[in-house]
Amino acid sequence: MLGRGMADIRVPAIKVLLLPKDTNVFGTIFGGVILSHIDLASAVEARKSGPNRYVTKAMREVEFHEPVYLGDIVNFFTETLRVGRTSVTVKVSVEVERWGRGQGERVKVTEAEVVLVNSKLLLRDLSENPERLSGSPRGS
Numbered sequence: 001m002l003g004r005g006m007a008d009i010r011v012p013a014i015k016v017l018l019l020p021k022d023t024n025v026f027g028t029i030f031g032g033v034i035l036s037h038i039d040l041a042s043a044v045e046a047r048k049s050g051p052n053r054y055v056t057k058a059m060r061e062v063e064f065h066e067p068v069y070l071g072d073i074v075n076f077f078t079e080t081l082r083v084g085r086t087s088v089t090v091k092v093s094v095e096v097e098r099w100g101r102g103q104g105e106r107v108k109v110t111e112a113e114v115v116l117v118n119s120k121l122l123l124r125d126l127s128e129n130p131e132r133l134s135g136s137p138r139g140s
Ligand SMILES: CC(C)(COP(=O)(O)OP(=O)(O)OC[C@H]1O[C@@H](n2cnc3c(N)ncnc32)[C@H](O)[C@@H]1OP(=O)(O)O)[C@@H](O)C(=O)NCCC(=O)NCCS
Pocket: 055, 056, 057, 058, 083, 084, 085, 086, 087, 088, 115, 117, 121, 122, 125
């Protein structure tokens, strides 16, 4: 737990309140929903690096330290770690505000490193191999 402490002046790339549709069979938040938001938050951060669009190339080890509960407010804080020739590496830290007992504790849930690549590489690949868009190896 991170506690409450001084006012947090960091601004998250994304802040969400998750809904019952986002839960698993145990009633806690489904991990894939968190991964999806990590992906989106990293893309928001990557856009600061220049007027490019990005696709996700790699997501490094993600470990969920704590469950996320319905009603938690989930913050996705981001930081650019590296800007390469065609890629941007972004660190995403996921912290929840837990208001269940009305105290607003901050709990770090997980963190991840995401590598995003300039979408021009994907677009070039698709223009050279248009049959790949059809969903069939033969393009039929
Ligand atoms: C994006 C794509 C066209 C890139 O093709 P590629 O052949 O891997 O490209 P490159 O080898 O030239 O690498 C591009 C950059 O990614 C980096 N990179 C490649 N693989 C990496 C990995 N596993 N981890 C970290 N960085 C990696 C390279 O270092 C390079 O960075 P730099 O130019 O800043 O130095 C191709 O991988 C692709 O289409 N991937 C699917 C993307 C997608 O659809 N994502 C959504 C999820 S389905």
